[in-house]
Amino acid sequence: MHLHRSKRHRTRTALVALAAALGLTTLSPSAQAAPIDRPAATAHGFASLAGGTTGGAGGRVVTVTTQAELEKYAAAEEPYVIRVAATITAEPFGANVVVASDKTIVGVGTRGELVQGELHLNPGTSNVVIRNLTIRDSAIEGNWDCKDTDFDGIQMDTADHVWIDHNRFSNICDGQLDIRKDSDYITVSANRFENNNKTFGIGWTTNVITKITIDHNWFTGTKQRNPSADNCRYAHLYNNYLTAQNDPGDPVWTYGNWSRGRTEMVIENSYYDSVQHPYQADATAELVQRGSILKNTTGRTDAWGDAFDPRAQYRYHLDPAAAVPALVKKFSGPQASLRNP
Template sequence: MRYAWTLILYILFHILLKPRNSPRAQPKNTHPCKTGNPIDDCWRCDPEWHNYTNRKILADCAVGFGRNATGGRDGEFYVVTDPENDDPIDPIPGTLRYAVIQEEPLWIIFEGDMVIRLKDELLFNSFKTIDGRGAKVEIAGGPCITLSYVTNVIIHGIHIHHCKPGGNAMVRKSPNQYGWRNISDGDGISIFSSAHVWIDHCTLSHCHDGLIDVTYGSTSITISNNYMAYHDEVMLMGHSDDFLLDKNMQVTIAFNYFGEGLVQRIPRCRHGYFHIVNNLYSGWEMYAIGGSANPTINSQGNYFIAPNSNSTKEVTRRINSLENEWKEWNWRSIGDLMLNGAFFTSSGNNNSQNYVKASSMFARPASLLTTLNVTAGVLSCQIGYIC
């Protein structure tokens, strides 16, 4: 097999290091399994989640508009063993870049803890899963992830931070194709003209531009269970007010924890349909949910804690639009919990059929979010225990 040598190393590594307790035993910091978070309840209670037959169950656990993202479910496993030798033009076996550019589906896991500092954008091919469970994996200190004209990608369990612009360089995007890349924005994850993408249980902060940007007609996206902190322009949904292909965009933002030091764009939406459901907002400096160009925003079961400043209590902000324009936009709040003076300015028709296109999953009561979202971000999963 093409990746047999890395699989053998991985298996030996975990046989030697697996705890000698019963495989059904739980670590000291036990937690209840069935919390009501449908994604986590799908796989986290199995202490054998790390087995090759079980890891791919994750691909069937997504909810929302990105629920059909298969990632590398139907392919082989690939083990990243080399975090240091990143070559944007001629990547070598064992590196993350070598895996993500391959034509065939791959489920990508990691030999152990590692920090990967990329020399240029990490361009994906379609049908890939990055699964960081069981290791502490960071992508940091250089250009980060770009999904451009691809489909069926899952990114799970990666700490992405301090991302920088790249470009003005040749970068390979498949085994048979590489080309010139202009200067990139320095996003943590840039999703460009792509579909069926699921970003789950990642931790993101301190990037040059956005943490996660979804643009140029991308659709069928779920962003879930992530922890985001210490950043200005957090998430941009839609390229520009004039880019009409984004009218078909559908994005679910669910079960995320928006933590300290966030300023705005949590998210900022253009055109399209956005289901913002069961997220916990611990504050914002300018606004939480904003938009322009008449997006449909369906805010359900979120937990908003306004900052102490009297000038930033409002959750929402309409951008580049007069009231006589935005009052027709369909923005509604259903079951949201507003604390410390937070308030949501609704508009449009509360019962518009547009909300059907902006509804992707059942909303849990906002009062439960301190339980449902407590483990947002990268999980500390140990081999042989429930995660």
């Protein structure tokens, strides 16, 4: 955690604290989510609120092709836009690349990859954009549960204003994306999660703080945590595509979306194809579902409580559920045409 933060970071942190003290959710107009086939340059959803998420915008733009270069610029105190233009294999196996505040890390075309490594946001990190990367292959053969490792794709603890967009996660041990310990103002959009057990977890806290938007993601060949959202203040899931679960014979731990603890979750216009337990909720949680399509599904489809109204939080573009498979298959994950900057 850096002792010196940018002026922009300190100002945003103060505004977020003021908003919380006043019981506000926004301090400025939110960004309208662009259609998935036209990737936007700015964050939408919860990451657009309370000052927004701009990453390293305005900082120096650098291109990296080695682990040493990536580690140097990602951990720097000043803002950077870091363009990853090669496959970077982290050493030692499972190594963390620390990402500090005010950073954009973006793959160049479809060439940017992090293999057998983790992007790690320490407590207090703020204003980070991670886009257009492939993060893959930190799994250990024969270690499906990964209980004795912590090799995530991206892990954040008590971070705020983070946008995870158009990435591909594959074959990670253990979590592909772990959003933990009161992280807040997060948007996870247009990513491809594939070939994994513990896919996307949110929580690891008794506090009910996290506000997160999850849209236009494809979960394929994944077993559980798609996502698992524990003690989220607000979790808004829309236009996601879940299909081809790994290990559907497990009657409990193969599932789609799970509203846990005291989470308030809203699911809209998603598409579940051959999914066991498409969406479920703890008795203490709330889950509202509207407009989704279920095809060849079995098991739980819980819905109770009022949760919250996403349109009272921000503006967003909602695609018809029937259009989701084609859109998400084509436009999720890294895109050759994505430019940032």
